[in-house]
Amino acid sequence: MLKRNLFILSFALLAAAAFFLPGAVSEWFWRISYVRDARIAVDTELDRIARTLSILGDLRQVGERNIALEEENARLRLQLIMNDGIKRENEELSKLLKIKDTYSRYAIIPARILSYSAVNPNRITIHYDEQYAKHLAQNAPAVSSMGLVGLVKSFGRNHAEVELITSRNFSLPAVLESREECTAILRGNGQTLSIQFLEKVCNTPPATGMKMLSANLSENYSLPYIPIGIIGALTDDETNILFYKGEALPLFKKGKLNHLFIIAGGSFVDEKLFP
Numbered sequence: 001m002l003k004r005n006l007f008i009l010s011f012a013l014l015a016a017a018a019f020f021l022p023g024a025v026s027e028w029f030w031r032i033s034y035v036r037d038a039r040i041a042v043d044t045e046l047d048r049i050a051r052t053l054s055i056l057g058d059l060r061q062v063g064e065r066n067i068a069l070e071e072e073n074a075r076l077r078l079q080l081i082m083n084d085g086i087k088r089e090n091e092e093l094s095k096l097l098k099i100k101d102t103y104s105r106y107a108i109i110p111a112r113i114l115s116y117s118a119v120n121p122n123r124i125t126i127h128y129d130e131q132y133a134k135h136l137a138q139n140a141p142a143v144s145s146m147g148l149v150g151l152v153k154s155f156g157r158n159h160a161e162v163e164l165i166t167s168r169n170f171s172l173p174a175v176l177e178s179r180e181e182c183t184a185i186l187r188g189n190g191q192t193l194s195i196q197f198l199e200k201v202c203n204t205p206p207a208t209g210m211k212m213l214s215a216n217l218s219e220n221y222s223l224p225y226i227p228i229g230i231i232g233a234l235t236d237d238e239t240n241i242l243f244y245k246g247e248a249l250p251l252f253k254k255g256k257l258n259h260l261f262i263i264a265g266g267s268f269v270d271e272k273l274f275p
Contacts, residue, residue, distance in 0.1 A: 074259035075108060077145035081226060082108075082263075107135070107264040111142070113257055114159060122167035122190065124150070126260055130158040141263045146251040147227030148214060149260060160262070165228060166191060166250060173215040174228060176202055186212060186228060186248060193229050195246040197237075203244060207231050212248050223263055227251055 109132045117123040126142065133155065140152040142162045150164040163169060170188035175181075182202035187194045195212070214226045229248035237243045 071110065071259045074145035075110065075261065078108060078143055078261055081143075081145075081147065082223075084225065109135075109262040109264055111160075111260045111262055113260065116254075120167075122164040122170075122188065123153075124162050124164065124257075125159055126162055126262075127159050128262065132262075132264075133157050135264050136160065136262065141223055141226065143226060143261055143263060144252050144257055144259065147229075149252050149257065152262065162260075164188070164250075165193065172228075174212040175215050175225075176207060177211040177213055177227075179207075182207075183215065184212065189247075192232070193248040193250060195231065195234070195244070195248050197240075198234065198244045198246065200242060200244055203234060208234065211251075 109128055111126040111128040114125040114127045117125070136152060136155045138152060138154070142149045142152060142160075148165055150162040150167070151170070152160045153163045154161045165186075165188055167188045168190055170186075172186055174184050174186045176184070176198075179202060182199060184198040185196040187196060193212075198207070208231050210231050212228050212231060214224055214228055229250045232247045232249045234244040234246035237245045
């Protein structure tokens with residue numbers, strides 16, 4: 001009987017220890033100073049990591065918003081350039097035909113650079129949404145918010161090859177800003193643009209530092225008065241005493257072509273590419 005009572009008492013004590021001891025041991029354990037300090041340090045670090053992740057999430061959203069705003073700003077700057085060019089064109093037509101000013105309509109197709117050619121430093125590959133592919137054509141101008149970048153030479157479902165205006169294959173007539181009667185031929189020389197056949201009378205006052213604007217880009221895509229480059233230097237033309245030759249610096253910088261656009265003709269707008 002005594003043994004039986006001792007067994008029951010021992011079992012009861014073990015059950016009580018199993019119920020109360022873990023909590024007591026745990027409480028005692030966390031009262032040890034270095035363990036408590038370690039726990040505080042871990043909790044602090046976890047809290048810091050959580051705040052950091054939250055901040056990184058917020059920064060990502062801000063970054064994405066900034067990229068979208070930069071593209072929209074570039075598009076609006078380009079639209080201002082185009083509107084100015086269209087206005088000049090229509091003022092010229094008004095003088096010749098005595099018609100009221102009317103603005104032509106162009107579609108601006110956003111694009112971005114995919115890569116630079118490894119074999120041709122004056123050619124780039126750009127990407128655009130494939131919904132616009134059917135509206136592209138050879139020699140469609142590619143522009144940045146600074147001005148003309150190049151012409152589309154080939155295109156596919158969602159990408160195109162663009163030849164830069166610095167290419168030796170590039171040539172077009174240009175006019176001097178604010179002096180539309182002063183014309184010249186601009187040719188790519190591999191690095192910058194060569195100026196040919198600029199009349200000497202157009203250098204009074206000095207034309208150095210002034211912009212050259214497109215007179216006509218191609219047979220199918222006439223887009224006058226788009227900025228191309230800035231006159232860097234003029235020298236006498238040994239072959240003709242009436243003209244200067246010289247160099248123009250492109251307005252775009254290769255390393256800063258963050259946002260590009262392809263210009264499509266007015267008929268594309270009628271097809272409601274844009275809402």
